[in-house]
Amino acid sequence: YLIKTSPVHFDMNNHGSTGIFITPQGIQENKPYVIINGAIENDNNSPLPVIVRHRITSAEGTLITEEQQKLNLKPLSKTSFKLSSKILRNIQLWSPDEPNLYYVTSLLYDEKNQLLDEIRNPLGFRYFSIHKDKGFSLNGKHCFIKGMGRSQDYDHMGYAIPDEIQINDVRMMKEMGVNFLRSHYPQDPVVWNECDKLGIMMTGRIPLFDKIAYTRAFAENTKQMMREMILQNYNHPCVIMWEYMNEIFGGMDWYWPKPQDPEKMKKEKEEVYKLAVELEKMTRSLDPYRLTEQVFHTDPNPQWYKEAGLTSVSMINGWNIYFGWYHGNLQLVGKAIDEFHSYNPNLPYIISEYGAGSDNRIHTETPTVFDFSQEYMDMFHKVYLSEVAKRPWISGMCIWTWCDFQVDSRRDVMPHINNKGMVTADRKPKDVYYLYKARWNPSPMIYIAGKNWTERKAITQGEKTITKKVTVYSNLKEIELLINGTSLGKKKITDYEAVYEVPFREGQNLLLARDINSDLSDAALITYDFQPLMLDASCRELCINVGQSRTFFFDPLTRNQWLPDQTYRQGSWGHVNGNYYRVWNEMKAWQGIREGVDNNILNTSIDPVFQTFLVGVTEYRIDVPAGEYVVELYFTEPFSRERRLKPEEQTGADVNGDRIFNVLINQVPVLKNLNLAGQYGEQYAVIEKFETKTTTGGIVINLLPVKGEPVLSGIRIMKK
Amino acid sequence: YLIKTSPVHFDMNNHGSTGIFITPQGIQENKPYVIINGAIENDNNSPLPVIVRHRITSAEGTLITEEQQKLNLKPLSKTSFKLSSKILRNIQLWSPDEPNLYYVTSLLYDEKNQLLDEIRNPLGFRYFSIHKDKGFSLNGKHCFIKGMGRSQDYDHMGYAIPDEIQINDVRMMKEMGVNFLRSHYPQDPVVWNECDKLGIMMTGRIPLFDKIAYTRAFAENTKQMMREMILQNYNHPCVIMWEYMNEIFGGMDWYWPKPQDPEKMKKEKEEVYKLAVELEKMTRSLDPYRLTEQVFHTDPNPQWYKEAGLTSVSMINGWNIYFGWYHGNLQLVGKAIDEFHSYNPNLPYIISEYGAGSDNRIHTETPTVFDFSQEYMDMFHKVYLSEVAKRPWISGMCIWTWCDFQVDSRRDVMPHINNKGMVTADRKPKDVYYLYKARWNPSPMIYIAGKNWTERKAITQGEKTITKKVTVYSNLKEIELLINGTSLGKKKITDYEAVYEVPFREGQNLLLARDINSDLSDAALITYDFQPLMLDASCRELCINVGQSRTFFFDPLTRNQWLPDQTYRQGSWGHVNGNYYRVWNEMKAWQGIREGVDNNILNTSIDPVFQTFLVGVTEYRIDVPAGEYVVELYFTEPFSRERRLKPEEQTGADVNGDRIFNVLINQVPVLKNLNLAGQYGEQYAVIEKFETKTTTGGIVINLLPVKGEPVLSGIRIMKK
Structure with missing residues (x-):
């Protein structure tokens, strides 16, 4: 300008x-x-x-x-x-x-x-206050803070996004029922304006997080950012809070994973405290009419915030809580909330972040921590909502985060993406968006959860229909669900949902959920592909996500349906031996079954197929009728050499970090001395395609170790 | 390998x-x-x-x-x-x-x-024959050729696509009811295999089209390609035909747009004929069991094919017919079919190509030629189906084409894309896919046309609902349509469709179409935004696609709904003067209203907003209540300098090809001596944003010529 x-x-x-x-x-x-x-x-x-x-x-x-x-x-x-x-x-x-x-x-x-x-x-004219026991009140009435964190990037565009996308985001949040916005930096000016117009409260925040430098210049720069933010946005009625530090001990690279240096730690605490006090004082003096907040984290050690005195500096303490995701499990959420609260029960308390990632390509009927399924994400958020509801002294909760956003260092199911968004990077709402809408926006609504899992595959044994759970999110009293025109009965909505057992047929199914008392309704078109236990003429192919125990993966590009792995039993398919690689097996604090590795697998867009694998598998059997088949084997060396050299990592490599094996299909050698790291590099997707013939039925894949233990990430089998 | x-x-x-x-x-x-x-x-x-x-x-x-x-x-x-x-x-x-x-x-x-x-x-065991009057018969029974042309590229991937995409394409075609595949080159081997398995007949073809070189080496190379294709694919039961030349006079750059050189033309005809005879002879000798075909085109002159003797060489004559798209209008389709047939009524006849483009972002209630709406595309295909149905001597028809595909030289609504696909470049079916499925695949089906036009905007004047036509495609006898749970009555299916007048409310609407006699159904969720005649507090903004008379354009990125332009009338908005630029106004043969230019507009992804514009507009009025507004003006210089220098092109530039103008908003000068070509370059998107205040209501935009006539492509207005 x-x-x-x-x-x-x-x-x-x-x-x-x-x-x-x-x-x-x-x-x-x-x-x-x-x-x-x-x-x-x-x-x-x-x-x-x-x-x-x-x-x-x-x-x-x-x-x-x-x-x-x-x-x-x-x-x-x-x-x-x-x-x-x-x-x-x-x-x-x-x-x-x-x-x-x-x-x-x-x-x-x-x-x-x-x-x-x-x-x-x-x-804007409003008054507000916050109380350690009674929570936040606006214009004299209690007002629970329904918060949302936001990064302002967009799919394949980075941060240079048009105003319309910024405004659409605020509108979509409003529709979801959000009344409070938080972020890691001052948002674009159009966002503040739109929050004024639509009535979304805001905490303005400067990008001070992870760690500080112990210099005057750093402190002054920080204060300058804070001063600019406050003065530029002082007039916005949406602003109720200013915030400066976030997870300030989180980026101490000298600490992780090395043991603590007490002297250094002492210094760190002193310096951080000093800066916090300075920022707090300046903020209150520049704007005595807003609240102030600092935000703390579980890692590396939540007690440090208390020890450093930080939990007594601002007017509100915010805690970023990731139990059931990065730490522990969902049973520990309530305990964690209470423990952090105990660090200073005299200050108002906000859950300033909580969230779990999901990838729309991944679904499961048995959700587990860190499986990146939409289903686990919903389970996670329900637990937080329920734990918060039990504690009226909590002033508010702030979802992390609005959209799937870009983080270069991430190596999850979509490398470089943090998948904790309510919407995808291109702003397609996930189920969880409607989970919240049912609770937070009083407008009547119905939503059939799982409706974006449009293409499904089920293993069947000749049944005409297969029964699966369908959850409908709603804030109505009573709804009715129909499948292909047939009513499955009326159900009362309990805790904003009704769960049905739905008989799906093969092919297209139309689900219709409707209000008993109005013309409100929702519909979902879901196509089922019935996969017999054994590959037969009716099925195009069998794709097995080897080493993945629970989730279904749908690749929208190839339309391949990757089924979870299983142990072999006659008349079906599965591994005869080998172990699911579970990175969290040995780490007691991280309960759950985080399978596979969080590496960016190069040369593929279906990282989740390659990221999970069996170690030490020497035999995999697929019972098929006699005939000719195409067999594709999906491999990657999942580990860096550094990691392979550590026996405690149980990577299956030998003492020299090597892994070499031969592959046979029905006794015919097809790959000799396969050395994935040597031939292709680490974390690089390799697909080997073979043709095989069986006159007696059955495909047996053998992986015979030469050095270390074999790994296998996927199998795809088609009739030739 | x-x-x-x-x-x-x-x-x-x-x-x-x-x-x-x-x-x-x-x-x-x-x-x-x-x-x-x-x-x-x-x-x-x-x-x-x-x-x-x-x-x-x-x-x-x-x-x-x-x-x-x-x-x-x-x-x-x-x-x-x-x-x-x-x-x-x-x-x-x-x-x-x-x-x-x-x-x-x-x-x-x-x-x-x-x-x-x-x-x-x-x-495979099958026998077939083709007859000039009785058409194609397979295994002794008449079999109408339901054909599809295919390019084997994919969105953002070019030709290097995985086998799965190739196979999915064949599967989707089969589902649509296609029984015959054609392309511009031998398809990937997996496609031939899949056609064998699924029962899709094929014409194998070599990439010989547009023009030939008059050399022996060229002829031998052509024959070599043909020989390789035939010998490699001889065993496929799917193959019923071999094809070599396509639109062979179409690429005579020496002809277009210059007048014909009789000597050169004579030579061209002789050479092409000679090569055709040679290829035909070789094909029949290599494979006496298949049919042969050549494919002709309307451009530059369909008579040449006859004059050259080409219409008497192969066993079948194929004609690519684009009346209602590149030529003439839909009323001329039947006449064109008959005329080309008259060139040699003694040979069997196939419509080897026909098709119209559509862009899923563009919709209209008043479809017209070359508007790239899904609605015109459907209208076009219905006319061809109906004209063919009247002529039992036609052996078959081949849709051009399967998917939106990449053509570097194209400059349509999506630059570099030919939009004639039944599915988008990423394989999302357009309405037309289901239009054919209803006719060509006998499995019972229902499809609500327009269901991918999910976000709509309608200009209203306080009505609670607005009535719009909805067409349901089906091959059933009788269906029922419901909107938001209320039945709109049963209707008999006539000509594979039923048309309803549907009252849509603002916000989300659920359409449900169901069979009277079975549990078959389809659903569509359509959201309407009601736009009052004047911008008021209820509407976010007004986006006017200036110079576009009929189509709605939805930008999925910004969610902007671009409305068609209109003439100003009080209490609403529109241009006071200026002309829609219509490239086809003066070309009598091309009846229709092709508006705007077919140029790739740089610096934007919403080319259709910039490609249409008013020329000579000096005043544009938008009646709004008193208040403060943000006004964005969308400009481009649509023409090359070469074109601007030709008075007959009516580009509005001055005799020197210059166009310079001043812009005022409510009498306040905002742009002085705007020279789009000079300042930004030609065909480059320029968006200028201003704030304006009106105390009496109304926004008047004036564009005052300095040299030549002003142009304007779009206006976007929001309340500040």
Whole structure:
């Protein structure tokens, strides 16, 4: 932007602010008025008498009042002004439910009534407070903070996104029922504006996290960011809070995974505390009308925040809690909330982050921690909602996060993506979006969960239908579910959902969920492919995600349906031996079954197929009728050499980190001395395709070790 | 592929073929047997007695018969063999309805019964003929050719696509009811195999089109391609036809747009004829069991094909007909079919290509030629289906084309993409896919057309609902349509569709279409945004696709809904003056309203907004209530300088090709001497954003010419 002004204009040199600061007062007493502070710059070499006029209007343009002031500007100088308005009549309060917005248009005139400058600022009237036991209240009423964290990037676009996407995000959050926005940095200006308009409260935050430098320059830079953010956004009624530090001990690379250095730790705590106190003091002095918050984390050690004194600095303590994801399991969530609360029960408490990742390609009927299924994500969020509901002293909860967003260092199911979004990186809502909408947005709604799992495969044995659970999210009293026109009965909604046992047929199924009392409804088209236990003429192929015990993976590109692995039994298929590689087996704190590795597998887009694998598998059997088949074997060396050299990692490599094996299909050698790391490099996808013939039926794949133990990530079999 | 063989093996040096050629015989006489021709190479320096054994099995592996032959191989030589099987019992014929497939496994043994080589070839038993009046018949029954053209590329992947995508394509075509595949080059081997398995007939074709070189080398290269294709694919039962030339006069760059050079034309005709005769002769001699086809086109002059003698060379004449798209209008389709037929009524006739483009972002209630709406595409295809149905002598019709595919030179709504696909480049079916499925696949089906137009905007004046036409495609007798649970009545299906007047409400609507007699149904979720005539607090914004008279454009990225332009009337919005730029206004042969330019507009993904524009617009009015607004103006210089210098192009540029204008919003100058070509370059998207305030209501945009006439492509207005 290039801004052209008259030589006499409102202050342009105050940290990028509009130069005008509006403070609504007297709201609680029902005698609302505003205090307007500001400054005018006179770049002329001569003095000038001016008139400053402030017009307060409603969002629709109705004039509420006009106040004015005469000032005598000195040459080449800045002149401050301050003005209190009269008490305003018929003011409507601003709240998420009724975001009544006003504007203050400040006009600067010379003696001849010539307009010199004009600035419009938003204005909203609301009062709020927060209490350690009673939580947050807005305009005198309790208001639970339904919060959302947000990164402002978009699929394949990075941060350079059009305003429309920013605005659409706020609109979609509003629709979901969110009333509070948080992020890791000050959001784009259009986001603050849209939050004013739609009634989403906000905590403004600077990007200070993970660690600090122990220098004055760092501290000053931090304060400068904070000052700019506050002054630029002071007038937004959406802002109720300022926040500075997030997970500030989280990035101590000198600590992880090495043991603690007590001296260094002491110094770290002192320095962080000092900076926090400084930031807190400055924030309160710049804006005494907002709350302040700091945000803490479980890693590496939550006690440090208390020991450092940080839990007594801000007005609110926020805790980022990832039990059931990065730590522990979902049974520990309540305990964790309470433990962190005990660090300072005298301050209001917010769960400032919590979240679990999901990849729309992954689904399961048996969700488990870190499986990246949509189903586990929903289970995770329900537990947090339920634990919070039991604790009325919690002021609010802030979902991490709005959208799947880009993090270069991540190596999960979609490398470089953090999948904890309510919506995908291209803003397609996941089921969890509607899980919250049912709870947080009172508008009547029905949503059939799993409706974006449109293409499914089920192993069957000649049944005409197969029965699967379907959950409907709703905030209605009672609904009815129909499959292909047949009612499955009415059900009362309990805890915002109704669960049905649904008989699906092969091919397309139409699910229809409808309200008993209105014309509200939802529909889902779900196609089932019935896979017989043995590959037969009716099925195109069998894709086995070897080493993955529970999840279904659908590849939208090839339309391959990858089934979870199983132990061999006659008349079916599975591994005869070998172990699911489970990175969390040995780490007691991380209960769950995180299978496979979190590496970016190169040369493929179906990382989850390659990331999970069996170690030490020497025989895999697939019972098929006699005939000719195409067999594809999916391999990768999942581990770095460094890791392969550590016996405790149980990578199956030999003492030299080598892994070499031969492969035979029905006794015919097809790969000799396969050395994945040597021939292709580590974490590189390799697909080997063979043809085989069986006259007696059955395909046996043998992987015979030469050095270390064989690994196998996937098998795809088709009739030739 | 690297193929390892024994020194004694089936012929590996015959044009990439399997070295074995299987000809089913006696089918029509119900005495089926096969003739097997082949050769064996002995790379040893010594003679060898061998046994060749051919096992004929069903697809399930049941042995039908085994034939064998003893041969004495000379050293370092190739030995041919030929064998007729006994008459085979219980043979099931191959057809699209029942693609009964057999395999011939040829085994080569030495004297000690040691297996030396093994090759499997597909085999199918069917007989067919084609007749100028009676059309195509298969296994003694009339069989209308329901054909599909295909390019084998995929969204953002080019031609290097996995087998799965190739196979999925064939499966999706089969589901649609297609029984015949055509393309511009021999398809990937997996496609031929899948066509064998699923029962899709095929014409094999070499990439000889647009023009030839008059050289012997060119002719020989062409013949070599043809020979390789035939020999490699001879055994596929799916193949019923071979094809070589396509639109062979279409690429005469010396002709277009210059007038004809009679001498050059004479030579061209002679050379093309000579090559055609040569190819035809070779094809028939290599494979006397298949049909042959050549394909002709309307451009530049369909008579040339006749004059050159080409319409009497092959066994079938194919015509690519694009009336209603590139030429003329839909009323001329029947006439064109008949005219081309008259060039040689003694040969069987196929419509080898016909098609219209559509972009899923574009929809309209008033479809017109070249508007790239899904709705026009459907209208186009219905006309062709109806005209063909009236002419029983037409053997078949071949849709152009399967998927939206990549053509570098294209500059349509999606630059570099030919949008004539039944499915998008990433294989999402368009409505037209189901239009055909209703007609071509006898399985019962229902489909609500327009269901992928999920986000719609309608201009309303306070109505609670707005009534719009909804068409349901079906092959059932009678259906019922419900909106939000309320029945709109039962309707008989006529011509594979039922049309309803549907009252949509604002927000989400659920359409449910169901069979009267079964549990078959389809559902569509369609969201309507009601846009009042004037922008008010209820609407986020107004996006006007200036210079576009009929189509709605939805940008999935920003979710902007671009409405068509209109003439200004009070209380609403529109242009006060200016002309829709219509490239086809002056070209009588191309009736229709092709608006705008077909240029790739750089710096944007919403080309259709920029490609259409008003020329000579000096005033555009948008009636809005008093208030503050953000106004975005979308500009591009749509024409090259070369074109701007031609007065007959009516580009609105001045005699020097210049176009410069000033822009004012509510009398405030906002852009001075805007020179789009000079400042930004031609066909480059420019968005200028301004804020404006109106105290009396209304926004007036003035574009005041300095040189030439102003152009304007789009306006987007929001409340500030």
